[in-house]
Amino acid sequence: MSELTDELRRGFWEVMTLSRAFDDAMIALYWEGKLPIFQFGAGPLPGELHCSNGAEPVGAGVCAALSPDDMITADHRPHHVAVARGVDLNRMAAELLGKKPGLSQGKGGHMHIYDPAVNFASSGIIAEGLGPAAGMALARRLQKRPGVAVAFIGEGAANQGAFHEVCNMVGLWKLPVIVVVQDNEWGVSTAKSESTAVERNADRASAYAMAGEWVGTNDPDDIYLAAVRAVARARAGEGGTILELKTARLTGHFMGDQQAYIPEQMKQVDPLPLYRAKLIRDGVMTAEEADAIEARAKERMARAMQFAKDAPYPDPREAFDHVFAGEAA
Amino acid sequence: MSELTDELRRGFWEVMTLSRAFDDAMIALYWEGKLPIFQFGAGPLPGELHCSNGAEPVGAGVCAALSPDDMITADHRPHHVAVARGVDLNRMAAELLGKKPGLSQGKGGHMHIYDPAVNFASSGIIAEGLGPAAGMALARRLQKRPGVAVAFIGEGAANQGAFHEVCNMVGLWKLPVIVVVQDNEWGVSTAKSESTAVERNADRASAYAMAGEWVGTNDPDDIYLAAVRAVARARAGEGGTILELKTARLTGHFMGDQQAYIPEQMKQVDPLPLYRAKLIRDGVMTAEEADAIEARAKERMARAMQFAKDAPYPDPREAFDHVFAGEAA
Amino acid sequence: MSDRILTMSRAGREALDWEMERRPEIFCMGEDVFKFGGIFGTMDGFGAKYGPERVISTPISETGFIGMAVGAAMAGMHPVVDLAYIDFIGVCYNVLLNTASKTHYMSGGAVKVPMTLLIGTGGGYNNAAQHSQCLHATVAHIPGAKVVYPSNAYDAKGMLHTALRDENFVIFLTHKGTAGVGWMGTPIRTTLSEVPIEPYTVPFGKVRICRAGTDVTITGLGMSVHEALKAADALEKDGISAEVVDLRSLSPLDRDGILESVAKTGRLVVTDEDYLSFGVSGEVIATVVERDLSALRKPPIRVTTPDIPIPFSRPLEQAILPLAGRIAEAARRLMA
Amino acid sequence: MSDRILTMSRAGREALDWEMERRPEIFCMGEDVFKFGGIFGTMDGFGAKYGPERVISTPISETGFIGMAVGAAMAGMHPVVDLAYIDFIGVCYNVLLNTASKTHYMSGGAVKVPMTLLIGTGGGYNNAAQHSQCLHATVAHIPGAKVVYPSNAYDAKGMLHTALRDENFVIFLTHKGTAGVGWMGTPIRTTLSEVPIEPYTVPFGKVRICRAGTDVTITGLGMSVHEALKAADALEKDGISAEVVDLRSLSPLDRDGILESVAKTGRLVVTDEDYLSFGVSGEVIATVVERDLSALRKPPIRVTTPDIPIPFSRPLEQAILPLAGRIAEAARRLMA
Ligand SMILES: Cc1ncc(C[n+]2csc(CCOP(=O)(O)OP(=O)(O)O)c2C)c(N)n1
Ligand SMILES: Cc1ncc(C[n+]2csc(CCOP(=O)(O)OP(=O)(O)O)c2C)c(N)n1
Ligand SMILES: [Mg+2]
Ligand SMILES: [Mg+2]
Numbered sequence A, B: 001m002s003e004l005t006d007e008l009r010r011g012f013w014e015v016m017t018l019s020r021a022f023d024d025a026m027i028a029l030y031w032e033g034k035l036p037i038f039q040f041g042a043g044p045l046p047g048e049l050h051c052s053n054g055a056e057p058v059g060a061g062v063c064a065a066l067s068p069d070d071m072i073t074a075d076h077r078p079h080h081v082a083v084a085r086g087v088d089l090n091r092m093a094a095e096l097l098g099k100k101p102g103l104s105q106g107k108g109g110h111m112h113i114y115d116p117a118v119n120f121a122s123s124g125i126i127a128e129g130l131g132p133a134a135g136m137a138l139a140r141r142l143q144k145r146p147g148v149a150v151a152f153i154g155e156g157a158a159n160q161g162a163f164h165e166v167c168n169m170v171g172l173w174k175l176p177v178i179v180v181v182q183d184n185e186w187g188v189s190t191a192k193s194e195s196t197a198v199e200r201n202a203d204r205a206s207a208y209a210m211a212g213e214w215v216g217t218n219d220p221d222d223i224y225l226a227a228v229r230a231v232a233r234a235r236a237g238e239g240g241t242i243l244e245l246k247t248a249r250l251t252g253h254f255m256g257d258q259q260a261y262i263p264e265q266m267k268q269v270d271p272l273p274l275y276r277a278k279l280i281r282d283g284v285m286t287a288e289e290a291d292a293i294e295a296r297a298k299e300r301m302a303r304a305m306q307f308a309k310d311a312p313y314p315d316p317r318e319a320f321d322h323v324f325a326g327e328a329a
Numbered sequence C, D: 001m002s003d004r005i006l007t008m009s010r011a012g013r014e015a016l017d018w019e020m021e022r023r024p025e026i027f028c029m030g031e032d033v034f035k036f037g038g039i040f041g042t043m044d045g046f047g048a049k050y051g052p053e054r055v056i057s058t059p060i061s062e063t064g065f066i067g068m069a070v071g072a073a074m075a076g077m078h079p080v081v082d083l084a085y086i087d088f089i090g091v092c093y094n095v096l097l098n099t100a101s102k103t104h105y106m107s108g109g110a111v112k113v114p115m116t117l118l119i120g121t122g123g124g125y126n127n128a129a130q131h132s133q134c135l136h137a138t139v140a141h142i143p144g145a146k147v148v149y150p151s152n153a154y155d156a157k158g159m160l161h162t163a164l165r166d167e168n169f170v171i172f173l174t175h176k177g178t179a180g181v182g183w184m185g186t187p188i189r190t191t192l193s194e195v196p197i198e199p200y201t202v203p204f205g206k207v208r209i210c211r212a213g214t215d216v217t218i219t220g221l222g223m224s225v226h227e228a229l230k231a232a233d234a235l236e237k238d239g240i241s242a243e244v245v246d247l248r249s250l251s252p253l254d255r256d257g258i259l260e261s262v263a264k265t266g267r268l269v270v271t272d273e274d275y276l277s278f279g280v281s282g283e284v285i286a287t288v289v290e291r292d293l294s295a296l297r298k299p300p301i302r303v304t305t306p307d308i309p310i311p312f313s314r315p316l317e318q319a320i321l322p323l324a325g326r327i328a329e330a331a332r333r334l335m336a
Helices: A006-031 A056-064 A079-085 A089-096 A130-143 A161-172 A201-208 A220-235 A271-281 A287-310 A316-320 B006-031 B056-064 B079-085 B089-096 B130-143 B161-172 B201-208 B220-235 B271-281 B287-310 B316-320 C008-022 C046-054 C062-074 C086-091 C093-100 C136-140 C153-165 C223-237 C255-265 C280-291 C314-320 C324-335 D008-022 D046-050 D062-074 D086-091 D093-100 D136-140 D153-165 D223-237 D255-265 D280-291 D314-320 D324-335
Strands: A071-074 A120-122 A149-154 A177-183 A211-215 A241-246 B071-074 B120-122 B149-154 B177-183 B211-215 B241-246 C004-006 C026-030 C055-057 C078-085 C115-121 C146-148 C169-175 C193-195 C208-211 C216-220 C242-246 C249-251 C268-275 C301-305 D004-006 D026-030 D055-057 D078-085 D115-121 D146-148 D169-175 D193-195 D208-211 D216-220 D242-246 D249-251 D268-275 D301-305
Touching: A006 A056, A006 A079, A006 A089, A006 A220, A006 A271, A006 A287, A056 A079, A056 A149, A056 A177, A056 A220, A056 A241, A056 A271, A071 A079, A071 A130, A079 A089, A079 A120, A089 A287, A130 A149, A130 A161, A130 A177, A130 C046, A130 C062, A130 C093, A161 A177, A161 A201, A161 B161, A161 C062, A177 A201, A177 A220, A201 A211, A201 A241, A201 B201, A211 A220, A220 A241, A271 A287, A316 D314, B006 B056, B006 B079, B006 B089, B006 B220, B006 B271, B006 B287, B056 B079, B056 B149, B056 B177, B056 B220, B056 B241, B056 B271, B071 B079, B071 B130, B079 B089, B079 B120, B089 B287, B130 B149, B130 B161, B130 B177, B130 D062, B130 D093, B161 B177, B161 B201, B161 D062, B177 B201, B177 B220, B201 B211, B201 B241, B211 B220, B220 B241, B271 B287, B316 C314, C004 C008, C004 C153, C008 C026, C008 C046, C008 C153, C008 C193, C026 C046, C026 C062, C046 C055, C062 C078, C062 C086, C062 C093, C062 C115, C078 C086, C086 C093, C086 C115, C086 C136, C086 D093, C093 C115, C093 C169, C093 D086, C093 D093, C115 C153, C136 C146, C136 C169, C136 C249, C136 C268, C136 C280, C146 C153, C153 C169, C153 C193, C208 C223, C216 C223, C216 C255, C216 C324, C223 C242, C223 C268, C223 C324, C242 C255, C255 C280, C268 C280, C268 C324, C280 C301, C280 D280, C280 D301, C301 C324, C301 D280, D004 D008, D004 D153, D008 D026, D008 D046, D008 D153, D008 D193, D026 D046, D026 D062, D046 D055, D062 D078, D062 D086, D062 D093, D062 D115, D078 D086, D086 D093, D086 D115, D086 D136, D093 D115, D093 D169, D115 D153, D136 D146, D136 D169, D136 D249, D136 D268, D136 D280, D146 D153, D153 D169, D153 D193, D208 D223, D216 D223, D216 D255, D216 D324, D223 D242, D223 D268, D223 D324, D242 D255, D255 D280, D268 D280, D268 D324, D280 D301, D301 D324
Parallel strands: A071 A120, A071 A149, A149 A177, A177 A241, A211 A241, B071 B120, B071 B149, B149 B177, B177 B241, B211 B241, C026 C055, C026 C078, C078 C115, C115 C169, C146 C169, C216 C242, C216 C268, C268 C301, D026 D055, D026 D078, D078 D115, D115 D169, D146 D169, D216 D242, D216 D268, D268 D301
Antiparallel strands: C004 C193, C146 C249, C208 C242, D004 D193, D146 D249, D208 D242
């Protein structure tokens, strides 16, 4: 499983283009109803929207190293991980639009993506997913079932207290947990160097008796191989890893962020064309094949979007359901 | 200031014996009214009581390295630091007894010792003093006034999220802050090895671009010299230090803790007789001088206790004062 | 089988032990639980009986380990977490507010978080402003969390069985003074009850009439139930018949049960050891008058801890606690 | 000097700017405040004007930097801290609950903590359960913290001046929808007011009668004031005269002011975008009836967000918000 086969690499391209198609479609829809006057609450896709454009290699590379047993928590920017993990695309699209067939029947929205069928969860408070991920790993240990847990956070989240508390327990109890720190250089408008006392969060692993790995390429091949190593350590009972991955945030913190604060020399590179060129260069696929894969991704996303648009809204009375399990529908 | 003079070392002995006298007197009083049936709320000294017996070298050594400008926050076990810092002994004793002339007019009790005259504060939530200490240092920087801030915490507190958040900002902003981790091996009944993924918190300093120092002797001489180095770095603008000091907790977590969980091989050593013997051996004082100093400390404490006992309780109506500044007496 | 008089501590322990023996998904977590058995001895001896895998002592990292408990619950376990004092919720409040309580709803019912969080509340033993709070209103204000609060041994056992069988996040509060643990002194008589050996459940969301009366309703919860009972004894000597209503459960709250008693007596004293404003006392009063304004013959009276931090010194703390004397005095005013 | 119509955002900014120009002890802290000027633009342009020493962008470490603010305040500064959304209090609640609010009391008045914490509240723009909460009752339940909540530009400026001159920990709330910042759309008409250029203070603890009326009192705070005003417009067409009372300040709470209005109208609708139970709505009702049971001719009605997490989907969220329609309907029921 740990070899970089051609099939695997074409799979990365497929997953990345699908994730990009997802975000691009959502971005287009997001602006409906929000121009000329921008307003979070307007249009068919209201609320904050944090897109993953630029971070697709992280989702593709890490998720390919996981098995279905493994568990994931993601943060406020979950799309690339969810798509790579195989979260139901139709129902995720419907969820973003607040529709009844959405994963959460419209109650969650884009920061709250839950798909237990593929052991995926996400939520919107910074660093909030770390404890649950470690707890999922602990549960499996108690249940004597296999399973590695992966918490996806941003480099900004690594300065939140929960990071310290959870990493310490992961190290202390040698839990099979991988903390993926997605370093896209920014937490909203704050650069990593303005928020973090050290250059690399991976180096903080030694404070927790965890392994630390750093990948600086935003390339799914490299990310995959590092993730495979981390997963292998976790499965072998050697404990957790802080896996820091340099990545990109091409469309701003959220839609509406003009990113005027980003200086010219910090402009980020789109990893997709680079990876496409690399695979063609390596003879893994032809340009035509690459385009065909991308086209299929866009089509698939178009169908998902159509599904979402056609779906009905929940009935207003359903707002009162699901406050407690075992009570309402 | 950084030399270990005889005077300084006699001072350590004096401070340590005074601190010990304080705790011993409080322990004796604590049991009044609590036997045969133990109950936190009974007797002239009610509530939880966390004594510092065994940790006196930490207070003596660190505080001797500080100047009056410097600022201190301590935790739920504050006596040894307060005594070493020169907190008003009479008023501190009165505070423990809940009396009107107490430092907080009886509102604080033993975990909440505030003496602004010597820049001393303490409070009872684990790791709570870290942020305030760093903020005091920041204030001084903004005010262009000198001052190093020292936060005293336990090794158990080093696993609380606040530790991470504050250390990161101390490193990021190169604040003159010293985090003194008092490693007495236990957080209540939990051994350090059961709570902390790594052996030394001082090693965690590299995760924050702080300096880390470790002293394993529970000897005020060594502690003092390490503190002097940390203070010098802080004053020189070189930033903060995590200063981990191995120390002891001779009288349990709080009064009433039987410590049955401590295995024979982890029984701790009283640092006072050791230091006394060392100073005599080094010719710094004779046994008679040592005893005289100790006797004076006990006398001084006896007077403080008498002051506290003789002092009146606050009037019950005063409970309503001091909720807000600028309103009631 | 014959019943025994137990403390709340022993009664709760019995429920947890019974469930743990039968259900491998239950495990315990918290600071010092392995060696000390939890703040109220609910897990007393469990370390030896169930081993360190199922009785996990944690670092002082409440956000971390309660967050882990949520994840474990999402993955099919039922964690029982000990948070010791409610004063410590501040360092882990996000897990209660946004994670444990909202995951089920935010997932549209797809994910469940069955977990029980044991927390001790209250003062009265001079432990000062950071170790004496009640704050039950703060946690009861969280939607998606059930909040229960037994005040006696029978309810402690039955409600803990209920909590452990609930599929939701349950915050299980116990006033330190009621539990019957050594360090709080001898147990309060009215907290002790006959406790069946067999397991049984006490439903959430039902008040308990601790003492029937006709002249005035006194509602309370946790410790204030016992102060109310003391007050009722004193009032009886004055010929005043007080009905003492133990709320027992804040979420859900038995609004009908409260109204039923007040409709009968026409007078209401609300006691609460939590701070006065924006808490339980206002909610109880609003519940009555929004349903039946004519139920009350006299303006209701609140006897609570005022909106001040809890002072350390004994005479100061005694002055601000909602003790029996203040409660009886309020009832007498209503009868005047 | 002539007055201008300002948004709350610009009005608040003016107060802070004026005070910062004159008082070196004031400095700003928070995530992204240097480049973004705070969640409501209260510090807009301050980065350039005052520099990074006095306008400090922080890591995402709320316990850390709000804890630092407390220490800075203890050492003679007056920090103004931006916490963005109140939903985030969970990660730093201990600093609010136990440090900032209790230090003055626990020190017997020896130590002061003058600091202002700016927090945005509320939903209505489909930002789901973790970014739409009000939770003002949660912070107002803390003794030792002042909690204020302007709903219009005039009050925003005057109350911020007051906060910045207060020697205590002040939690300064603004409903996101009222502030008049771009991303929430065009400002609500009733949030705009004539704002004097000169500095002025608005005292804490006084309600503001936004609209006088005789038939029914509607109390609100933050956004619900504006929904109440809309409802009052609609009611007027039905011949119902509603008095709209803006609470403005939760700690201290102007209990007399509330009662005064209700004594006049005899009818009470309490609106609140916070969750129903154990919050402001119950407190307002209790305040009225414990003081004067005869003031109310009809049972009061609460129109609040129910005790459920805020759903994302627009039709769901709209169904649970306390909007003008529900408020007017409640008032009509009281007049029937
Ligand atoms: C506790 C908390 N504080 C602040 C926020 C607001 N917030 C949302 S995303 C974000 C930046 C996160 O940065 P990073 O972790 O690097 O993730 P990225 O957005 O770059 O993917 C902030 C501050 C929040 N959601 N939770
Ligand atoms: C946030 C928080 N959690 C738990 C406690 C209860 N508690 C008080 S002292 C203590 C142990 C602290 O251990 P350590 O930091 O090593 O200090 P020591 O008591 O050894 O001096 C605990 C768990 C608390 N006060 N605050
Ligand atoms: Mg980032
Ligand atoms: Mg310790």
